[in-house]
Every structure is written in C-alpha cells, then in structure tokens.
Amino acid sequence: MDIPDTLVRKSEEIFFSFPPERRESALVPLMFEAQRELGCITPDTEHWIAETVGVSLVKVREVLTFYSMLRRERAEKFLVQFCRNISCCLAGAEDLQRHVEKKLGIRNGETTADGLFTLRYVECLGGCSWAPMMLVNEMQYYQLTPEKLDRIIEGFRSGRPVPPDEPTPLLGNVGEKIAV
Numbered sequence: 001m002d003i004p005d006t007l008v009r010k011s012e013e014i015f016f017s018f019p020p021e022r023r024e025s026a027l028v029p030l031m032f033e034a035q036r037e038l039g040c041i042t043p044d045t046e047h048w049i050a051e052t053v054g055v056s057l058v059k060v061r062e063v064l065t066f067y068s069m070l071r072r073e074r075a076e077k078f079l080v081q082f083c084r085n086i087s088c089c090l091a092g093a094e095d096l097q098r099h100v101e102k103k104l105g106i107r108n109g110e111t112t113a114d115g116l117f118t119l120r121y122v123e124c125l126g127g128c129s130w131a132p133m134m135l136v137n138e139m140q141y142y143q144l145t146p147e148k149l150d151r152i153i154e155g156f157r158s159g160r161p162v163p164p165d166e167p168t169p170l171l172g173n174v175g176e177k178i179a180v
C-alpha cells in the first residue's frame with residue numbers, strides 16, 4: 001500500500017524517541033499516528049506497521065483489538081465513545097447514557113442520520129478519577145453532566161468544539177456521588 005510521506009516521516013520521529021533496542025515500544029504511538037493520518041487502521045496498514053516496527057502481524061492485531069481507541073474502520077465524523085464501566089456508572093454514567101441517546105437520537109453502535117455522530121459504549125477509558133467521561137475522536141471530556149454533554153455535542157455540531165479537558169488533581173466527583 002502507499003503510505004503517505006508524512007506518516008513515514010512521523011514514524012521516523014517516533015522511532016527516534018526510543019532506544020534502538022526498544023523499537024517495539026513505538027508500536028502503540030505509531031498505530032495512533034497512522035490512525036490520525038489515515039482515519040483508521042486497515043489490514044494493509046497493519047502489515048506496514050508490523051514490517052516497520054519489526055513485530056508479527058498477530059502482535060499488531062492484538063494491540064489493535066485491545067484498545068477501543070484504535071479503529072479498524074473509518075468512523076463517521078465524530079466518534080463518541082462513552083465509558084460505561086464501574087467508576088463512571090457510580091458517578092451517573094447510566095443516566096448520561098440515556099441523555100446522550102436521546103440527544104443524538106441513536107443507540108450504542110448507531111450513527112446519526114446526518115452522518116455526524118457515531119455512538120459507542122466502551123469499557124474504562126482510563127479517566128476514572130474524573131468520571132463520568134467520554135471521548136469524541138481523541139478529545140477527552142471529564143466530569144460530565146447533562147448540561148456539559150449538551151454543550152459538547154452542540155459545539156461539534158456547530159464546528160466550534162468545546163476544548164477537551166485536562167486531567168486535574170481534583171478527585172471530588174466520584175466520592176461525592178458515592179457519599180450521596
């Protein structure tokens with residue numbers, strides 16, 4: 001397959017940040033970079049990655065199917081990945097799921113009629129301390145409320161996305177909800 005020059009150059013930069021004997025450590029960053037560049041990781045891209053990194057195709061496939069942030073098919077414009085694991089559920093994710101389904105008019109795995117949003121429920125997204133959380137493409141949003149969700153969705157709809165949240169030392173949300 002034809003790999004864009006920009007991706008080849010980027011892969012060289014990624015390899016440069018690891019010691020030569022740790023080339024395999026570049027696997028995950030390279031997969032994310034390939035996805036950013038190409039929209040998803042197709043079987044052809046898997047082959048290129050395996051060859052470039054020097055690992056087996058099986059290894060690439062294992063990583064690809066393990067991380068829900070990595071995609072094998074091109075998503076619609078905005079892929080909303082909503083966490084439904086324990087910390088997020090304790091902080092109200094189930095109510096928020098109903099809210100987001102109503103707001104978008106779709107359920108898990110579906111895409112809105114205008115092709116803008118695809119909704120996918122996933123397991124832990126690694127932001128439990130700031131639960132409940134979701135990703136829109138690669139932008140993370142923490143401590144969601146119905147109002148914040150509405151603002152985020154409208155931001156993407158209008159082409160003026162709400163800036164993603166940065167993790168902070170705040171841990172209050174989950175504890176507060178449990179204490180209620």
Ligand code: FES
Nearest residue numbers: 083085088125127
């Ligand atoms: S449980 Fe939702 S981010 Fe970990």
